[in-house]
Amino acid sequence: MYSTEKIGLMASSPSSPEVGPKLPKTKSFGPFRLDAANHTLWRNRERLSITPKSFDVLRYLVENAGRLVSQNELLEALWQDTYVNPEVLRKYILEIRKILGDRASQPLYIETQTKRGYRFVAPVSEDDRVVPSSESPDPGTTGSTADQTVSADSQIPNDAKSRAGFPIPAVVATGIALILVLAVSAYFWRARVRAHNHPQSAASIAVLPFADMSPDHDQGYFADGLSEQLINNLAKAPGLKVVGRSSAFQFKGKNEDVRAVGQKLGVANVLEGSVRKDGDHVRITASLIKVDDGFQLWSESFDPEINDVLETQGDIARDVTTALQVKLLSPTASGNYAVSRSTNPEAYQAYLQGQYFVARGQNKDDLQQALAYANQSIKLDAKFAPAWAQRSGVLQSMATVVLIEPEDGYRQARESAQKAIALDPNLPAGYLTLGLIQTNHDWDWSGAAASFNRAAALAPGNADVAGNQAYLARSMGHLDEAIESYQRAIATDPLRANFHLALGYVLYCVGRYDEALAALDRAEDLNPNLSSLHLTRAKIFMFRDQPQEALAEVEKETGEWEKYSGQALVYAHFGRRAESDQALKNLIATHQNDCAYQIAEVYAYRGETDPAFQWLERAIRQRDPGSAEIKTGPLVQGLRQDPRYDRQLKEIGLTR
Numbered sequence: 001m002y003s004t005e006k007i008g009l010m011a012s013s014p015s016s017p018e019v020g021p022k023l024p025k026t027k028s029f030g031p032f033r034l035d036a037a038n039h040t041l042w043r044n045r046e047r048l049s050i051t052p053k054s055f056d057v058l059r060y061l062v063e064n065a066g067r068l069v070s071q072n073e074l075l076e077a078l079w080q081d082t083y084v085n086p087e088v089l090r091k092y093i094l095e096i097r098k099i100l101g102d103r104a105s106q107p108l109y110i111e112t113q114t115k116r117g118y119r120f121v122a123p124v125s126e127d128d129r130v131v132p133s134s135e136s137p138d139p140g141t142t143g144s145t146a147d148q149t150v151s152a153d154s155q156i157p158n159d160a161k162s163r164a165g166f167p168i169p170a171v172v173a174t175g176i177a178l179i180l181v182l183a184v185s186a187y188f189w190r191a192r193v194r195a196h197n198h199p200q201s202a203a204s205i206a207v208l209p210f211a212d213m214s215p216d217h218d219q220g221y222f223a224d225g226l227s228e229q230l231i232n233n234l235a236k237a238p239g240l241k242v243v244g245r246s247s248a249f250q251f252k253g254k255n256e257d258v259r260a261v262g263q264k265l266g267v268a269n270v271l272e273g274s275v276r277k278d279g280d281h282v283r284i285t286a287s288l289i290k291v292d293d294g295f296q297l298w299s300e301s302f303d304p305e306i307n308d309v310l311e312t313q314g315d316i317a318r319d320v321t322t323a324l325q326v327k328l329l330s331p332t333a334s335g336n337y338a339v340s341r342s343t344n345p346e347a348y349q350a351y352l353q354g355q356y357f358v359a360r361g362q363n364k365d366d367l368q369q370a371l372a373y374a375n376q377s378i379k380l381d382a383k384f385a386p387a388w389a390q391r392s393g394v395l396q397s398m399a400t401v402v403l404i405e406p407e408d409g410y411r412q413a414r415e416s417a418q419k420a421i422a423l424d425p426n427l428p429a430g431y432l433t434l435g436l437i438q439t440n441h442d443w444d445w446s447g448a449a450a451s452f453n454r455a456a457a458l459a460p461g462n463a464d465v466a467g468n469q470a471y472l473a474r475s476m477g478h479l480d481e482a483i484e485s486y487q488r489a490i491a492t493d494p495l496r497a498n499f500h501l502a503l504g505y506v507l508y509c510v511g512r513y514d515e516a517l518a519a520l521d522r523a524e525d526l527n528p529n530l531s532s533l534h535l536t537r538a539k540i541f542m543f544r545d546q547p548q549e550a551l552a553e554v555e556k557e558t559g560e561w562e563k564y565s566g567q568a569l570v571y572a573h574f575g576r577r578a579e580s581d582q583a584l585k586n587l588i589a590t591h592q593n594d595c596a597y598q599i600a601e602v603y604a605y606r607g608e609t610d611p612a613f614q615w616l617e618r619a620i621r622q623r624d625p626g627s628a629e630i631k632t633g634p635l636v637q638g639l640r641q642d643p644r645y646d647r648q649l650k651e652i653g654l655t656r
Contacts, residue, residue, distance in 0.1 A: 027062050029109065029122040032100065034062055041099070049552060050099055052521065053078070057092045061110060061120040070117035079525065091528050093118065204241035204267040207231045209252040210284075211274040223275040224249075224359070225352030226284065230271065230316060232428070235461035243267055244463030244493030245359070262291030265494060269297070280305055280345055286316050305345075347380035351387045358394065364403055370394045385424035392416035392433040400440055400625060402594040407623070410441040431455040432464055439472050440625040443652045448472050463493035467502070474506055477631040477654065482506045497527035505536050509632050513540050531559030535566045542573050543634065561591040561598060568602045569635070580606070597626030604636040612636070613644050620651050627652050 027034045033042040039055055041048045050058070056078050061069060071089055093110060096102075102109045111119045207230045210223040228245050235242045243265050251261055258270045273286035281303070288298040300319060304312040343351075354373030360366045371394045377387035392413045399409025414437050420430035435451030438444040452472060456465045470485030486503040493499060504519035520537055523530055534557040541550035547570060554566035567583035574580075584602050587595060596619035603612035616639075619627045630636055630645070631654050639645050640656075649655060 027124050027126055029124045034059060048099055054092045054095045058096050061118060062124055065120040065124040068117050068119045202268045203239055205269040205271060206243040206248050206265045206267045208270060208272045209249050213274045213276040219277045221353050221356040222277055225355050226275055235459040238460055240461055242461040244496060247493045247495035250495045258289050258291055343381045343384045347377045347384050350377035354390050367394055367398050383423055385420045385427050388416050388420035389427060389429035389433060396433055396437055410437055413437055426458055428455040428459040428462060432468055435468055439475055441623050445476055445653055463489050467499055475628040479506055479510050479632060495526055497523045497530050501530055501533055508536060508540050509634060516540055529558050532562050535562040538566045538570055547573050561595045565598045569605055572606045596622055597624045601635040604639050609642060612639060616648055
């Protein structure tokens with residue numbers, strides 16, 4: 001099954017304890033006690049489960065009790081130098097209220113003031129109480145951090161230790177150890193902050209979504225399409241870092257200061273502009289601005305007819321790189337911005353409308369709309385290569401998630417990609433989609449590598465190229481290479497949640513769990529509703545032998561097959577066989593035609609080897625993209641001593 005978790009296409013880790021000469025005091029309100037030193041929340045003597053970011057939000061509100069805290073203040077305090085959708089805050093406030101048993105309509109703890117912010121209204125007291133050893137968390141659980149920073153021993157007051165027979169040198173040693181732990185924590189906290197500041201490269205640029213200034217403001221798809229094409233064109237310039245569409249479009253309609261944009265995206269230059277379309281006449285204005293001082297490096301207005309817009313996009317990209325290359329780029333960094341041919345206005349507009357629905361997501365309605373517009377564009381101009389590439393990409397997505405019959409869908413997608421390449425051999429999109437087909441369906445690993453390498457040669461700064469190369473490396477079992485490629489993709493498209501999720505999954509596969517959780521936290525910050533996010537976390541907690549945390553994650557999962565798969569796995573880990581059987585039954589009943597590999601994973605993890613291989617054979621017959629996971633997937637490691645394993649690897653063109 002194709003999923004966000006499998007396709008190539010850092011959130012803040014849990015906040016570290018504050019560094020200082022003494023630990024922060026415990027804050028109490030009602031029956032609750034908030035222990036900032038250990039990042040834990042207690043109700044009387046019961047430790048409560050709370051996610052790291054929810055704890056951070058609660059702590060900030062408690063520390064500012066009685067004062068109205070604006071939404072912007074919270075975002076700036078807890079997500080410094082990182083753009084986060086404000087909707088995330090409401091998610092965490094809702095989770096906190098649920099934990100505290102609070103209600104928005106009659107708040108006992110957190111009061112919401114619409115469009116203004118939040119106020120913690122309960123009385124808060126400070127004291128020096130410590131967590132009694134009887135209340136210390138079970139060593140097998142992590143709570144809100146992977147490891148408790150302060151040991152249970154270090155929480156015992158000195159006089160109590162003396163009465164219990166602790167010699168003074170042991171007390172001193174414990175104190176030194178505590179200082180070292182805090183110092184190391186502070187070091188990694190500072191490193192995390194530095195990593196999220198996105199250091200700016202001088203040869204770097206973000207193309208912000210162009211504003212629609214048309215009389216009826218009904219040309220948003222046209223303005224978005226122009227911005228996206230400019231991103232793609234600029235990505236052809238060697239040596240120029242161009243922020244990907246997903247990250248740049250986070251700022252659509254926000255009118256944010258270019259300095260803040262540059263800091264959040266890690267770029268030194270921003271291209272912004274507007275589009276005014278009236279009939280077949282278009283007026284495009286564009287400005288290239290230095291982030292550090294707001295100086296305008298270049299500005300121009302264009303007045304093409306609609307059928308000349310493609311050439312105008314190339315002109316803008318060429319002028320921008322000319323403005324940059326004198327000091328920043330090599331003399332050969334101009335890139336190839338020429339288009340193979342023009343097209344008629346109707347075909348071009350249909351193509352742009354298709355791109356609008358492609359960008360919206362992967363649900364059935366959006367993909368069907370995108371396909372209809374691609375077909376319309378091709379009908380109006382059968383030699384327009386971008387429309388063929390668009391059609392190929394949509395068909396590939398629909399076939400992979402079984403919205404259409406896979407075999408025929410992949411065949412049509414392959415033919416459309418080859419048509420796009422034949423019409424315009426310099427169009428990267430055709431090679432990118434062909435490479436995905438060769439990876440997901442054909443298992444033509446060398447062919448996929450050649451396709452992605454050709455796309456990389458044409459558009460070295462394209463984030464999708466790095467993401468797809470990472471996905472191919474992961475499918476072939478080259479996990480270190482996949483990690484490196486995902487990190488390159490994130491550097492170019494830092495606000496793209498799928499890349500952080502995909503990186504987290506590969507880090508989980510190699511057992512780097514702390515790094516994986518940090519990547520997943522970042523993905524959740526950017527998109528709390530991302531499918532496969534909680535399933536991946538649940539798998540990590542299973543391998544850490546934290547079944548309670550694993551089950552809690554599975555219950556939050558937003559994807560249907562992901563939830564059934566996770567429940568079957570986690571209940572099996574618990575030893576709750578009947579519930580695992582029911583979840584597996586649900587998975588088979590609803591997704592046997594597109595999740596054969598996931599079904600095999602469950603059987604393999606439960607130690608049922610024969611049915612695991614039966615479902616793996618079915619996955620291979622169905623050309624399930626997940627089949628390649630047999631080489632590196634941690635859940636099927638128990639199958640690798642069976643002679644059937646090598647035979648099945650060989651069927652998909654892989655070896656150990």
